[in-house]
Amino acid sequence: MPARQLPRWRRAFAEAVGSGLLVTAIVGSGAAASRLTPDDVGAQLAYHSIAVAIALAVLIAVFLPVSGAHLNPVVTVLAWWRERRAPGAAADAGCYLAAQFAGGSAGAVVANVMFELPTVALSSTARTGVGQWVGEVVATAGLVLVIGALSRTGRTGAIPLAVGGWIGAAIWFTASAAFANPAVTVGRVFTDSFAGIAPAAAPAFIAAQFGGALLGAALVRLWWPDRSSSRKERHVRT
Template sequence: MKLQKIFAEFLGTALLLTAVIGSGIMATNLTDDVGLQLTINAISIVSMLAIIITLLSPISGAHFNPVVTLGELFKNRIDARNAIAYIAAQFAGGFTGTVFANLMFDKPAIFQSHQERTSNNLFVSEIFATAILIMIIHLLVDQKRINLAPIIIPAWITTAFYATSSFVFANPAVTFARIWSDSFAGITLHSAWIYMIAQLIGLPVGLILARLLFLKK
């Protein structure tokens, strides 16, 4: 595998987490209105998603998410060796982006979050958010409309920000990275494991949904 592809996955995930954490800290600095804080965070995240998917998709496929990579592995669109390299780059990139965002806002480079997100409804919400994300990606591929990914994927994330109780993490690398910032977008280590289990459950659910909707020619 070309190192360029691995670096694209690292950089894209790092930029995504810089947006996630940085905009969360900025939002709490600007206002005490939680709804406005969420909106600031959402706008920054989906805008960054549109940018990195558009620019890096031709290089690496713009996964930036271990469950996306695992889905591609299941469909034999990537081999196991390259999938492992992608996932390692995603986790490393997410952590790096979090550290960078913390430092930009004069916070400790690493300070573990105390924000609990452990209720049953959040678990169900993460399964749903991840499943629909996976379904969308695979339907775009199956319908040969993956060129719409920079629009459709951010559109789903925007919708899910306000329509799900878990604020649509839907990404194990993002979830892990958010452990290391005790800020608006943070999550405790214990909660993160619960979220990641939900996301892994959401993967096969999304694949099944996409399969059920696949139009054979």
């Protein structure tokens, strides 16, 4: 969890706005790309991935000193687990999760309105299959690995660009196009556009994302153990 200099409601509001703007960037860039190059799916994906990578990096840089810029329920859950004994950690996590899901859904509505799509329309895009689920595991595990590695080695200033770069690349090299975020997944249910995902497909994506988060967290702990873990290991060896 971030340092608690601001009241919880202000930090949660930052998570809602950040998550909303992220989904707006995802849905909006997909809609714009579809209109600019309607017959070239490769170009659509290129425009979309560049816009998402830049928007994500900027949003993390903006909200990092405010709320920690989780903007993702898997990041919040892992942060809560790490600091679960700290006073207020559970309340922070609960508020963050509610804000992220609400903000993500609102962000899709905003993008729909901007591009004169139906304000709320459930997606008809079926995203399913082992390949796509594995893609979500890989994308989310890599996301957690990037954040954990940079956090534990004192390079938090590199997180915005590194996370934006990872997701921008993973949009291309994963079969699922790297949702890697349950709040984003739920938000994308509410747009029947380039970026949408059918409601029936969302639960499997979310399950894969949490599975990937656990894998990423295990790798972080293996390669960059925290100080308490290091002390325990030294005690066992002696």
